[in-house]
Structure formats: C-alpha cells, structure tokens
Amino acid sequence: MLYAIFCEDVPNSLPLRQQARPAHLERLQAMVAAGRIAIAGPHPAIDSADPGEAGFTGSLIVAEFDSLEEAKAWANADPYVSAGVFSKVSVKPFKKVLP
Numbered sequence: 001m002l003y004a005i006f007c008e009d010v011p012n013s014l015p016l017r018q019q020a021r022p023a024h025l026e027r028l029q030a031m032v033a034a035g036r037i038a039i040a041g042p043h044p045a046i047d048s049a050d051p052g053e054a055g056f057t058g059s060l061i062v063a064e065f066d067s068l069e070e071a072k073a074w075a076n077a078d079p080y081v082s083a084g085v086f087s088k089v090s091v092k093p094f095k096k097v098l099p
Contacts, residue, residue, distance in 0.1 A: 002038055003071035004094040005061040007080065010087045014055035017042075020083035027079065031063055038062040038096065058086070062094055 010016070031037045040061040044051035059080070065071040072091045080086050 001065065001067075002062055002094040002096055003065050003068065004092050005059075005063065005071065005075045006090045006092070007059040007061075007075075007078075007086045008088040009056055009058050009085055012055070013085045014053065016083050016085045017056065017080065020079045020085060023079035028061070036064040038064070062096075068093060 028037065028040055040063070041059065042056040043058045043060065045054040045057050048054075061075070063071070063074075065074065068091065075081075075089050075091050078086075078089075081089060
C-alpha cells in the first residue's frame with residue numbers, strides 16, 4: 001500500500017538539510033531502485049523551484065510499504081530526522097486515484 005509521509009522543517013533548516021542531504025538522498029535512491037517511491041521532494045519556502053537561501057519548509061514522500069508501522073519506522077529513521085531538520089513527521093495511508 002502507498003503511504004504519504006509529511007515532514008515539517010524546523011525554522012532555518014537549510015544548513016542542517018545541506019549537511020544531511022547526501023545520506024537522505026542515498027536512502028531515497030535505494031527505495032527508487034526497489035520501485036517503491038511514487039513521488040518525493042521538498043516544499044520550497046518561497047514560490048520558486050530554486051528557493052536559494054530561503055530554503056525549504058518540509059518534504060513529501062509517497063512510497064510503498066507493507067504496513068503503516070513499517071512506513072512510520074522508515075520515516076522516523078531518515079537522516080533528516082536524526083540531523084534535526086524535521087520538527088514533525090506524519091505518516092498516513094494514501095490511495096492513488098489519479099492519474
């Protein structure tokens with residue numbers, strides 16, 4: 001089943017993001033290689049694809065897991081969590097309707 005992982009950044013998270021980004025992306029790439037990521041990306045803090053120093057306010061990942069518990073455990077083990085980038089992580093079942 002698909003699960004939506006909603007992550008909210010702490011204020012001024014950009015330096016923390018930059019430091020933990022390689023490990024975060026490596027982990028996501030493993031999920032992509034396994035065919036388990038439907039979509040993933042950050043929320044720019046301003047209305048721009050490249051927000052520069054404004055940074056990001058959070059992230060969204062929609063991925064396939066066997067259970068809600070597995071999705072929560074995976075989300076909470078993210079390098080951004082341990083680096084203090086995220087202030088809050090919420091995981092919810094997701095039903096894809098379109099496209």
